[in-house]
Amino acid sequence: MKIHFGNGLKILMVLCLLWGVPSAAGAADEKAATASGAEEELAGESEEKDVGRVYLEPTVVTADRIQEPLEHVTKSVSVVTTQERDDAEQYFLPELLDDLPGVYLRRNGGPGQFSGISIRGSGTQHTQFRYNGFPLRDAADTQSTLQYFIGDLYGASNIEQVEVLKGTSSTLYGSQAMGGVVNVIPEKWVDGLGLEWRNEVGERNTFIQNGRIFYGKEDRYYLDIDPQVVTTDGENNGGPNDYYYDSLGGTIGAGLRFGPGMSVEFSSITFDSDLALSEVNPALDANGQVVKNLASEDEHRESLMTQQGLSFNHDVSAFWDYGLRGSYGRTERHYFWSDTPGDQSNYDGETTYLEMQHNLRPLDWLTVTAGADYEKSVYDGREPRNPYLGDYDPVYYNEQWDSWDAFGQIGVSLLEDALRINAGGRYTHHERFDSKTVGEFSAAYAFDTGTRIHGHTGSGYRTPSLYETYGGYLWNGQVISIGNPDLRPEESRSYELGVDQMFMDGQFTMGLTWFRTDFDDLIIFDGFANRYENASEAKAEGFESYVNVRPNKRIDFAAVYTYASSQYKEKDSDIWVRREYLPRNKASFITTVIPVEDLRASVRINWSGDRIVPLYDPSWNKVRYEEPSVVSVDAALSYAVCKWLEVWLRAENLLDKEYTESGFTMPGRWIYGGTKITF
Template structure:
């Protein structure tokens, strides 16, 4: 998009903030609060209305109504994200936020614990399911001030369920196209001062060829178990434990689509938190965790028939929340992280390997000031990170939101800086690495608004944003090494609305426009669609709900020189839920209803029209 067009979009956006109040002139002044809570935006639990960043929250109820199985199924329906999946379930998949150049610019957390792979910098989302998810929070824009490296374009925080109410058992049976079946089991509840949630499942699918034009099926097997246990030691002292284990067996296609390649993944995440709310004005949280993975690649007819990666991350955090009355609050604390990667690759002419470690310490603070009877909110954050052997980084972030009295229009703006350190592969991979790399850097701003009409039956909002990158790490074909040679600029706009049409019928719609440019090559960035839109229509009765989902993804380029373009496509999904009684629920789902022929990644397969059904028992 040219500067002229971008300026027009910005003008229309600003015009919308000025004109929109007139539509609600006759509505009631009494505004009902929306009981949404966001944990990750400022590292504390706070109402959504007190967050200046652009935040999307996907609740457990939405996940259950649409009957998603994998996290990628959820994220690919959002205009705020583009999923790059190298085939079907289990295949390597990454998420690119609108303001990011690549998936390594998105930090992914599970209950606040970082799970980005230090060898590649990204998170492989291909086997992550939604079984134990309470909600998903997506925070857009530079977030390094609170989270350090990787949070360049934003954060995806996955909040897992905890036990509530009387102890109960859940049994779920699901299955459908491509020989897919998934039995799962859940035990959760509360007993005096203890709450617990245990979950396990087995997933199997024959799958389809990961290579788009292949004929053989690439299957996927997945075993998973998780536990979350909370102990209320005192009225204001809580201890919480999280444990997750995942094993995946993935068949995939490589350079030779006929090769029977195999990958075996093992992963566990263990973490613990101690929350101390001893004083009303001062709260503390101590966290410790370890995320360990092992990936084994078997490629019998490739130049490297066996490769093993063993990345691990362990860390500690100390968070403090100080609330001084109704006008000022402060979040401050310390992060420590230690990363290690072991890599071994064997070939007919020998083996190559590396085994490296690194540590970093980060100190952060974020101020909030409430003025004009809480109608004006100012935020200012600062962070200092010290990476051994990679230097020091200081980032900052400023935010403001203002609710215009009488017309109830919320305006907000943010400006921030961020960075991402080189991955272990960038620095240490034998031959094809560069130990002299420095961190990537970015800065960006956004301006947004939100307005409610008709007693909260209609919510309309939008934003424009701009983000600039320098020192991007890119592979240089002249030196056959990664170099800090990249520059990029990403501009765009987002709009969304929620409309309650009747007591039983509701509509949600979102749209994202992107103009992303590789400044060095004067080309568009790859896998960044200029247009992406989503609409959900839901009809619900007491025991029945029907949801129709539509997702449109525009054209995008598949190579840096922009000589290969992937065509636009539309996906329609349907999901129906029926509750026989509070203990038994049945669902039927159709994905890709009109059998669209499309690609997310060049030459990789995607599913045809698919049917799935399931029944859920709760006792």
């Protein structure tokens, strides 16, 4: 059901939605907030103010689960900042991640449609998402990933930065981190009263609105409420129906300090969406050309993702601090196949997460991190018994399990902080599967010449999902089981070696990193056996590179290139096959210019190489179609009218290029305009 209402009512509904979110508390580690106390002071010393821009020494929390300067980490971490988001006037976070080295965004159409994030040629199921340090999961997903909700990730106004940790990271983050981790970090511990109102309108009746109101006092407490609305008619691809998408949601953050070094924080993130599904999926015609996908008149999906988290943080002394955290997340995906009551499939999941982490610094050169976590996953499913005979009585599925993990890492800093070494391990005890132990080692050395070399190796795993283990469907009233209780967890081993170079006090930086990941016991769906199997191994190898140039205060240029060769072996075969949907080559070029004070222009050029897409021909033969490479151009122009008002125009697919991704028709030129009011 599409949403059509006035702007004021939209915001009222969002506020009501957020007000009604269960207040069962949460927030991630307060040390992820770069605006807090001493960090603010340090940032103030290192910041460089340019015309219309402010550059801060970036700090990250995802690499080692503690806050540290980016230049001190021993692993590959990329960061998307608020400044970069504002330069592009782009609030769809996955689109910004697509410009990072080693990261690829796959989209099946316009706003809200299925999207996936792949890191260094790994599958989307190997990317773990986190908000404010808490894992975001869909326990009802076929692979326990967040893939069906990535299209909802329009950033709230309070997002401070997004960190991407690349390479196998199961030692610190457990299952699903075999490819990497994406951690969305909100701003916290704000001071004073602030208001923000961002309105954006675009073609095809597109409306994106972000609001923000926050209040805090001298790092004693804060409250931050950020409602959000996204709605669009979407494309119709020449058919009678639109790919509409409507989403209501936002975030809430709050914190209270009891005294020096002791605080409690709460966080919440919610998206409630409705989008059209396809009636005609991509296929090949008799001439080998792609048949356009078309939206259905009746079929649609209603989805909910919500998570609330609570954290208690205590700095016991200068040598010891710890945190206790817990979160509850729920996902709902309800597929409506027609207007007939009961003709629907429901996939609902729940995730309960508890964590304890201690950080010890007994010596200036030694840091010890130790912790444990508990996770419970619940899958509730519902299918109509036999819709072909008009029997829509629901048949229910319910499965659940839990796991306990212990993890630790030792960090050593030597030679006046020039050499840094980290080593760690994790032990996993799962209710259903055998226990698992993984580990990692990383090191980095910084020369006085501005050169930095770094290396990392680690082992990882992914526990089979509840659906892969117990899933099934109904056919003519009979339950067909496709799950496999005998599955084994997937395993991986990754390697990387890289070098970064800085010139002219950071005005020119560049880097090159080689990587390789080997996967064993990869889980696939065997169409002949009609169930999931541990049937294949895979590998991904390549390199990622970047160049950043800031010759003066008015020009910023970035170039990124990634080569990733991703292959796998099919069941009972020794032949390596190129992985579907992923390009081998990908590059982005972004230029931001400030010609005069308060005027900012940004241009993004993205090149994505050819991809292999499995499609069916008119005879229902499966064809490995080679989707052509594509170059797309986006642009944005913004002007600060006064201190509290900014206006902008932006364009996606500026050259109106006709192309497909994964066989799905992508939108043509899309023009947006908007205003942002800040007090």
